[in-house]
Amino acid sequence: MASSTPEQNRSPEVRRDPLNNQWVIFSPARAKRPYDFKSKSPQNASSNSGSSCPFCIGNEHECAPEIFRVPTDPKSDWKLRVIENLYPALSRAVEKDDDPRCETSCLGYSDRIVRGIGFHDVVIETPVHSVQLSDLDPREVGDVLLAHKKRIEQIKEYEFIKYVQVFKNHGASAGASMSHSHSQILALPVIPPTVSTRLCSTKEYFDQTGKCILCEVQPKDLLIDEAKHFVSIVPFAATFPFEIWIIPRDHSSHFHELDSEKAIDLGGLLKLMLRKLAAQLNNPPFNFMIQTSPLQVTDSQQLLYTHWFLQIVPQLSGVGGFEMGTGCYINLVFPEDAAKVLREVNIS
Amino acid sequence: MASSTPEQNRSPEVRRDPLNNQWVIFSPARAKRPYDFKSKSPQNASSNSGSSCPFCIGNEHECAPEIFRVPTDPKSDWKLRVIENLYPALSRAVEKDDDPRCETSCLGYSDRIVRGIGFHDVVIETPVHSVQLSDLDPREVGDVLLAHKKRIEQIKEYEFIKYVQVFKNHGASAGASMSHSHSQILALPVIPPTVSTRLCSTKEYFDQTGKCILCEVQPKDLLIDEAKHFVSIVPFAATFPFEIWIIPRDHSSHFHELDSEKAIDLGGLLKLMLRKLAAQLNNPPFNFMIQTSPLQVTDSQQLLYTHWFLQIVPQLSGVGGFEMGTGCYINLVFPEDAAKVLREVNIS
Ligand SMILES: Nc1ncnc2c1ncn2[C@@H]1O[C@H](COP(=O)(O)OP(=O)(O)O[C@H]2O[C@H](CO)[C@@H](O)[C@H](O)[C@H]2O)[C@@H](O)[C@H]1O
Ligand SMILES: Nc1ncnc2c1ncn2[C@@H]1O[C@H](COP(=O)(O)OP(=O)(O)O[C@H]2O[C@H](CO)[C@@H](O)[C@H](O)[C@H]2O)[C@@H](O)[C@H]1O
Numbered sequence: 001m002a003s004s005t006p007e008q009n010r011s012p013e014v015r016r017d018p019l020n021n022q023w024v025i026f027s028p029a030r031a032k033r034p035y036d037f038k039s040k041s042p043q044n045a046s047s048n049s050g051s052s053c054p055f056c057i058g059n060e061h062e063c064a065p066e067i068f069r070v071p072t073d074p075k076s077d078w079k080l081r082v083i084e085n086l087y088p089a090l091s092r093a094v095e096k097d098d099d100p101r102c103e104t105s106c107l108g109y110s111d112r113i114v115r116g117i118g119f120h121d122v123v124i125e126t127p128v129h130s131v132q133l134s135d136l137d138p139r140e141v142g143d144v145l146l147a148h149k150k151r152i153e154q155i156k157e158y159e160f161i162k163y164v165q166v167f168k169n170h171g172a173s174a175g176a177s178m179s180h181s182h183s184q185i186l187a188l189p190v191i192p193p194t195v196s197t198r199l200c201s202t203k204e205y206f207d208q209t210g211k212c213i214l215c216e217v218q219p220k221d222l223l224i225d226e227a228k229h230f231v232s233i234v235p236f237a238a239t240f241p242f243e244i245w246i247i248p249r250d251h252s253s254h255f256h257e258l259d260s261e262k263a264i265d266l267g268g269l270l271k272l273m274l275r276k277l278a279a280q281l282n283n284p285p286f287n288f289m290i291q292t293s294p295l296q297v298t299d300s301q302q303l304l305y306t307h308w309f310l311q312i313v314p315q316l317s318g319v320g321g322f323e324m325g326t327g328c329y330i331n332l333v334f335p336e337d338a339a340k341v342l343r344e345v346n347i348s
Numbered sequence: 349m350a351s352s353t354p355e356q357n358r359s360p361e362v363r364r365d366p367l368n369n370q371w372v373i374f375s376p377a378r379a380k381r382p383y384d385f386k387s388k389s390p391q392n393a394s395s396n397s398g399s400s401c402p403f404c405i406g407n408e409h410e411c412a413p414e415i416f417r418v419p420t421d422p423k424s425d426w427k428l429r430v431i432e433n434l435y436p437a438l439s440r441a442v443e444k445d446d447d448p449r450c451e452t453s454c455l456g457y458s459d460r461i462v463r464g465i466g467f468h469d470v471v472i473e474t475p476v477h478s479v480q481l482s483d484l485d486p487r488e489v490g491d492v493l494l495a496h497k498k499r500i501e502q503i504k505e506y507e508f509i510k511y512v513q514v515f516k517n518h519g520a521s522a523g524a525s526m527s528h529s530h531s532q533i534l535a536l537p538v539i540p541p542t543v544s545t546r547l548c549s550t551k552e553y554f555d556q557t558g559k560c561i562l563c564e565v566q567p568k569d570l571l572i573d574e575a576k577h578f579v580s581i582v583p584f585a586a587t588f589p590f591e592i593w594i595i596p597r598d599h600s601s602h603f604h605e606l607d608s609e610k611a612i613d614l615g616g617l618l619k620l621m622l623r624k625l626a627a628q629l630n631n632p633p634f635n636f637m638i639q640t641s642p643l644q645v646t647d648s649q650q651l652l653y654t655h656w657f658l659q660i661v662p663q664l665s666g667v668g669g670f671e672m673g674t675g676c677y678i679n680l681v682f683p684e685d686a687a688k689v690l691r692e693v694n695i696s
Contacts, residue, residue, distance in 0.1 A: 011439055011463075011464060012436075012437060012438050012439055012464025012465075013461055013462075013463065013464045014438075014448075014461070014462040014463070014464050014536075014537065014538060015460055015461050015462075016459075016460045016461075016462075016538075017460075018460060021541065022541050023462075023536075023538050023540060023541070025437050025438065025464060026464065027436075027437045027438070027464065029435060029436075030435045030436075030437055032435060033434070033435035033525060034525065034526075035525045036401065036525060036526045036527050036528075037520040037524070037525070037527060053384065086381070087377060087378045087380060087381035088360075088375075088377075088378075089360060089373050089375045089378055089670075089678045090360050090362075090373065090375070091359055091360055100362075111364075112363055112364045112366060112584065112585065113361055113362070113363050113364075114361075114362040114363075114364075114371075115359075115361065115362070116359060116360025116361045116362050116373060116374065116375065117360075163674075165670055165673050165674050167668065167669030167670050167672075167673050168669055169668040169669050172385040173666065174666075174668060174669070175666050175667055175668025175669065176385070176668070177381060177382065177383045177384060177385070178382075178384045179384050179385060180384075184669070184670070186670055188362075188371075188674070188676070189362065190362060190364075190371050190676075192371060192673075192674030192675055192676045193369065193370050193371070193674070193675035193676065194673065194674055194675040195674065197675075236460065237460065287668060287669035287672055287673075288669065289669050289672055289673030290673075291673065311672075311673070313672060318521065318522075318523050319523055320515065320517040320522065320523025320524070320635060321515030321516055321517050321522070321523065321532070321635035321636065321637050322437075322513055322515050322532070322534055324515075324635055324637055324659075324661060325513050325515050325540075325542065325635075325637030325638075325639065325659070326511075326513050326536070326540030326541070326542055326543065327540055327541035327542040327545075328536070328538075328540045328541065330437045
């Protein structure tokens with residue numbers, strides 16, 4: 001049996017994440033269990049070189065159509081491009097007043113089917129295959145975030161779009177099928193479950209206290225770093241080891257309220273967090289997700305209690321039947337321990 | 349671009365699973381997207397041979413304590429054993445009237461912390477390292493299920509246990525750390541989110557219709573096979589490709605109502621489903637989860653609208669940031685297509 005650290009001897013605890021209304025089991029001692037399969041879970045597969053990559057500069061013709069580029073001049077070299085996903089999860093919406101509801105033809109289940117229309121775009125974050133998001137400088141990371149914002153503002157014109165999910169997959173075990181640095185934007189005709197749950201729990205907190213639950217977060221032991229407009233923390237009931245949330249200090253419901261100054265500030269903090277994860281966890285695969293609010297504001301108070309944030313999750317181990325069955329997660333690292341490590345990691 | 353089947357040309361559809369209140373995007377065309385990493389996602393790692401495996405017959409001394417065995421005679425050779433998990437996610441409960449609530453010492457977050465006590469057991473399904481669950485005959489698979497039942501009935505005596513999750517991880521990419529065939533039983537001091545959601549949605553359906561939603565399932569195009577007491581289907585809004593639910597025909601709230609005759613019947617159908625998945629999908633890693641009801645019945649009508657089932661999920665591809673962010677899933681295979689394939693697959 002491997003020798004254990006003091007943290008690993010701590011008794012298990014079950015914590016509730018009040019935002020996602022979810023229970024997480026913290027159980028550091030489980031980190032010691034043996035692994036009986038020959039190779040430990042997959043190394044991040046190495047990726048093809050850029051020569052045949054459609055996302056590389058010079059290969060634009062291999063991509064689905066461009067939506068816009070930065071800088072916007074179509075003749076100049078681009079620093080980033082927003083393009084249509086060639087294999088979209090949803091059919092592209094055509095009319096601003098498209099109606100995704102299903103006619104009676106839907107196998108008699110019309111209350112349970114919505115037509116699969118929306119938008120699914122890719123943001124190519126750099127023209128160069130070997131450059132990662134965390135290699136960009138804060139202003140350039142900010143430009144990627146502003147591209148997400150601009151695209152959301154375009155999509156917002158389509159009234160039937162209920163929610164826009166911005167996310168990034170980095171590395172094969174984080175789900176990426178393309179290795180060239182990119183993120184994705186998926187605009188949905190429904191409000192997804194995590195968002196409905198968050199709406200309910202933040203509303204409940206607001207009804208009880210008159211306050212926004214994320215404005216009230218007391219980082220205390222959970223703080224990693226701070227920037228002018230943002231703080232980064234490990235959430236109190238983090239679902240995954242070393243999960244990070246970057247939260248705007250000032251109350252803001254929608255990510256697309258981000259302005260240029262805040263984008264650079266956020267770009268710097270995001271870069272710092274990615275570099276810290278890479279240094280501490282040996283360049284792990286990761287995902288990030290922008291957790292924002294539904295586009296349409298149905299309840300006038302909604303703007304008072306919804307607060308967007310950016311969630312970063314390094315992919316360190318898979319999950320099993322317990323998590324699939326229950327929706328509860330087992331996290332082997334207490335958030336206060338992860339925060340301390342990330343606060344102190346040296347990334348000179 | 350690979351050539352596409354007629355199914356792959358079908359337009360995307362978004363379906364709601366009324367039981368889990370979850371949206372799933374069906375998007376077969378996405379199956380054609382390229383994969384840019386050198387090796388396709390991990391092969392199932394090969395496992396160690398049995399010589400050093402603590403779950404093998406003869407190595408009982410390397411295991412955490414036994415709870416019971418089948419046959420029960422401690423001197424006879426065993427066919428299956430239920431043992432304590434040596435690296436439990438929760439501390440073992442000691443007293444029947446233990447109270448997992450947190451005292452004020454809990455960092456001031458007492459409403460968000462529960463002590464991590466409960467039970468975490470392992471069911472070793474066979475004494476032989478190379479034997480898989482689907483190699484056992486229906487009666488032996490039934491014995492495994494009856495062992496789960498017996499253990500739940502023991503755990504039920506502990507009043508603070510709210511829910512018992514029975515699950516199986518098969519194969520490294522399904523999360524398994526041990527290759528010897530086994531399943532797990534995790535008894536929780538809280539009701540997990542999937543179960544609360546199911547309680548709400550089945551209650552709502554019952555309030556509206558006076559009926560149990562799972563008794564009302566019309567398998568139609570979604571049927572795979574039938575046994576005397578159970579049917580197997582692909583659910584209408586399956587979260588994962590080739591996901592299977594085995595549902596008792598007669599209304600039954602709790603898995604632990606299973607009797608010996610039904611256990612053999614279920615054993616046979618479970619075996620058949622596992623063999624069909626193995627034949628069709630090249631022996632994929634998989635999980636199964638027994639989806640039952642909370643141990644304590646708080647609302648007298650609860651027994652009328654809750655209906656247990658067994659969920660089987662082959663692990664064919666990972667997920668990415670979209671699923672983590674939204675809780676929505678993208679499934680590349682329409683359930684009616686998966687059901688047809690599984691109905692017809694030959695497992696002679
Ligand atoms: N020439 C081209 N022009 C335009 N677009 C192109 C293109 N070639 C490829 N693409 C698109 O580029 C995207 C690259 O995305 P990622 O690498 O982040 O993962 P992907 O979406 O494949 O799946 C991961 O993320 C999704 C969503 O989280 C999960 O469903 C899935 O399981 C996981 O593997 C793909 O969506 C692909 O369709
Ligand atoms: N000598 C011994 N005596 C008794 N017990 C022993 C033992 N040696 C090992 N064990 C236990 O045997 C169990 C084997 O379980 P699995 O192979 O199904 O996956 P595991 O629980 O490790 O994790 C998977 O399932 C869990 C729950 O879904 C996920 O959290 C996780 O990410 C995933 O890898 C382990 O829980 C281990 O603690």
